[in-house]
Amino acid sequence: MKYLCLVYLEEQTLNALSRNERVALSDESMAYCGELQKNGQFIAASPLHPIETATTVRVRDGKVSTTDGPFAETKEQLGGYFLIDVGDLNDALRIASKIPAARLGSIEVRPIKEGGCA
Numbered sequence: 001m002k003y004l005c006l007v008y009l010e011e012q013t014l015n016a017l018s019r020n021e022r023v024a025l026s027d028e029s030m031a032y033c034g035e036l037q038k039n040g041q042f043i044a045a046s047p048l049h050p051i052e053t054a055t056t057v058r059v060r061d062g063k064v065s066t067t068d069g070p071f072a073e074t075k076e077q078l079g080g081y082f083l084i085d086v087g088d089l090n091d092a093l094r095i096a097s098k099i100p101a102a103r104l105g106s107i108e109v110r111p112i113k114e115g116g117c118a
Contacts, residue, residue: 002043002085002112003092008076009105011050028100036084041095047080076105083112 017025029045036042056067082099086092089111096107 001088001092002083002114003089004110004112005082005084005092005096005099006078006108006110007047007080007082007099007101007105008108009079009101010076011079013104014079025100025104032098032100033082036082036095041084041086041091043083043085045080045082048078051077079105 014022026047033042033045051069054069056069058065058067079101082095084092084095086095089109092109092111096102096109099107101107
């Protein structure tokens with residue numbers, strides 16, 4: 001079953017890391033992706049650009065509006081994702097708990113509905 005692991009972080013926490021700490025976190029994440037790939041559990045993963053680059057699109061009564069930034073004001077922002085294919089939710093939670101960014105933020109684990117389009 002496929003699961004999306006959404007990585008949430010406070011950007012200021014990430015930005016407060018030294019360059020060496022950020023590189024080490026990135027290297028650790030890349031190594032973890034490699035481990036998941038070797039185990040046949042990896043589909044995709046990627047960090048996202050900062051929230052200043054986000055645009056939210058809404059359509060109401062046929063009218064399109066756009067807003068700079070994310071939809072909701074939250075303490076943590078969506079910083080990236082891991083798309084995995086594992087046996088069950090317990091496997092997905094185990095994998096999510098080992099995502100390096102979980103030490104700085106949180107990981108939301110959600111099953112993917114197969115055969116549809118959002």
